Amino acid sequence: xxxxxxxxxxxxxxxxxxxxxxxxxxxxxxxxxxxxxxxxxxxxxxxxxxxxxxxxxxxxxxxxxxxxxxxxxxxxxxxxxxxxxxxxxxxxxxxxxxxxxxxxxxxxxxxxxxxxxxxxxxxxxxxxxxxxxxxxxxxxxxxxxxxxxxxxxxxxxxxxxxxxxxxxxxxxxxxxxxxxxxxxxxxxxxxxxxxxxxxxxxxxxxxxxxxxxxxxxxxxxxxxxxxxxxxxxxxxxxxxxxxxxxxxxxxxxxxxxxxxxxxxxxxxxxxxxxxxxxxxxxxxxxxxxxxxxxxxxxxxxxxxxxxxxx
Numbered sequence: 001x002x003x004x005x006x007x008x009x010x011x012x013x014x015x016x017x018x019x020x021x022x023x024x025x026x027x028x029x030x031x032x033x034x035x036x037x038x039x040x041x042x043x044x045x046x047x048x049x050x051x052x053x054x055x056x057x058x059x060x061x062x063x064x065x066x067x068x069x070x071x072x073x074x075x076x077x078x079x080x081x082x083x084x085x086x087x088x089x090x091x092x093x094x095x096x097x098x099x100x101x102x103x104x105x106x107x108x109x110x111x112x113x114x115x116x117x118x119x120x121x122x123x124x125x126x127x128x129x130x131x132x133x134x135x136x137x138x139x140x141x142x143x144x145x146x147x148x149x150x151x152x153x154x155x156x157x158x159x160x161x162x163x164x165x166x167x168x169x170x171x172x173x174x175x176x177x178x179x180x181x182x183x184x185x186x187x188x189x190x191x192x193x194x195x196x197x198x199x200x201x202x203x204x205x206x207x208x209x210x211x212x213x214x215x216x217x218x219x220x221x222x223x224x225x226x227x228x229x230x231x232x233x234x235x236x237x238x239x240x241x242x243x244x245x246x247x248x249x250x251x252x253x254x255x256x257x258x259x260x261x262x263x264x265x266x267x268x269x270x271x272x273x274x275x276x277x278x279x280x281x282x283x284x285x286x287x288x289x290x291x292x293x294x295x296x297x298x299x300x301x302x303x304x305x306x307x308x309x310x
Contacts, residue, residue, distance in 0.1 A: 265302055
């Protein structure tokens, strides 16, 4: 941190900028004396549009240049969608603070139907996520679950043009971009288990920068932090850093935590699902335990096959 200033590094997408300015507003509300600047950084994932996330090396394609700027002290913090953060961070960086979580569920968007089960056999249901696609194919095998590309505006336009009968997107992103009214139904996690960290904003900074960390603590959400620890322990043990068909979702009820996890064959032919319950104080241990159970049930072989298809 430089004096009474914090520089926030972010991608230039609409959602990334919304998140960065949201954190800026929170920091300035908690520390009125603070000057906060948003610095836009173009990442490999933003530049390369003709290859899949897996082919570009996974989620790191959207954070590498931002983390380099952080290590080089060109910025003081980086703001990320937690679901886009790789499981391993570079030496010298950590992600100690998360903000309050938006609704983590997936949103079903359609003009003529209220739920996937209402769509006629053969209808096209669009999704760009392997996690969503494997679950939707498994739970609604009569539908044609197919790839959809483009930003949120483009995908909604394709839906409205009739290219798809419905699409599925993260509800949090839709709400943050002002598209909440387009969400027809919030899918129950039993139909589409969310991604680890979906709806959560994570804040990364340099280890040892205690002045910045002290300021960030004022905007941390304790409940979200507990749920994130469980989901991230699951993610870390599963090595879910690439675009893989995997979901994880923690729910907090008082001092008790329920953690659900899922890995699916990309074609939806098999879903490996399990859950654990326990004390919130044991969040990381619960996430790791769930990962071990999923791996032992066959998830390890599925994930190895997916990663081998790059």
